[in-house]
């Protein structure tokens with residue numbers, strides 16, 4: 001995706017060099033990998049608020065660390081292994097002892113499996129390091145906790161604190177706490193896994209669609225700039241209720257593969273005829289065409305009952321619903337309000353294909369896996 005940084009109001013057909021000389025403002029055009037930056041931003045945000053840990057200073061491209069790369073590669077790599085995941089893995093994880101399984105895994109003659117193993121090892125070691133650091137700080141007391149990112153107010157610190165105070169019977173084992181950080185058999189998705197690709201891909205998709213629709217991008221920019229003029233830093237409540245920003249975020253999370261009427265008054269049945277109880281429906285995957293109409297008409301009015309469509313279809317409902325529903329909406333709005341104010345987005349040279357899966361992943365046309 002290409003971005004330009006300028007302070008000129010409104011899109012214009014002009015000779016940029018001439019304009020730059022005329023107004024004395026630097027205008028840059030840059031082709032960047034938006035997904036990479038959104039992933040780093042999403043990881044840093046869940047890192048600080050969920051784990052009280054900073055993974056990435058977001059300072060320059062080089063600083064993307066191995067952990068960030070590994071988390072990002074995990075989903076796209078395991079998505080190529082649906083068969084192993086669904087049929088073989090449940091059998092394999094019950095075979096022999098963990099030590100034996102590890103030896104067999106080390107010997108498994110597949111480059112891709114070895115790649116997944118390496119990714120999981122990096123994620124595991126880092127997550128254990130984070131938890132150990134937190135435990136030590138909690139044991140040392142308030143002053144040590146104060147020095148940590150998040151000052152002990154992050155989700156994992158609160159969980160660990162409660163866990164340390166719990167009776168032996170109720171206490172979670174270390175591996176269960178670890179599962180809350182990333183991913184494990186004990187908790188299908190931990191915070192990082194659940195928060196990173198979902199939000200970063202939704203943000204990338206929003207910018208992708210705004211790049212394809214400059215008039216919508218401009219309208220959003222105007223709304224954000226007006227709010228900035230009024231408030232300076234836009235306060236939380238005002239940011240959350242900016243009508244056009246809200247309409248765009250809702251629309252992105254509503255995108256479906258094709259137009260469909262979903263009768264919410266009657267139970268929705270899956271392919272097997274059963275009513276899904278968990279992980280059944282996700283509606284935000286798919287081509288932009290289906291959802292864009294609504295976005296253009298701006299028919300998401302403020303106050304539209306969000307517990308209906310977005311919550312049920314995108315974040316799931318009931319006991320296994322997404323705990324990050326509000327967090328992800330806030331995150332999207334904060335990031336968009338800063339980026340759209342400072343940069344103009346236009347499509348890059350390469351064609352993007354959105355690969356369907358548990359989370360939709362953008363890839364370059366003709367280069368799957370990129």
Ligand code: HEM
Nearest residue numbers: 194195198199202278279314315316320322323324327328
């Ligand atoms: C656009 C962004 C997001 C979407 C579309 C999304 C969607 C979902 C969905 C559909 C589920 C249910 C999965 C299932 O039933 O197995 C889920 C679960 C979950 N989400 Fe999100 N999510 C998003 C962002 C986040 C964020 C930012 C966080 C954390 C801050 C988060 C934390 C979780 C957790 C911990 C679960 C597991 C709940 C459980 O298993 O009980 N999600 N999410």
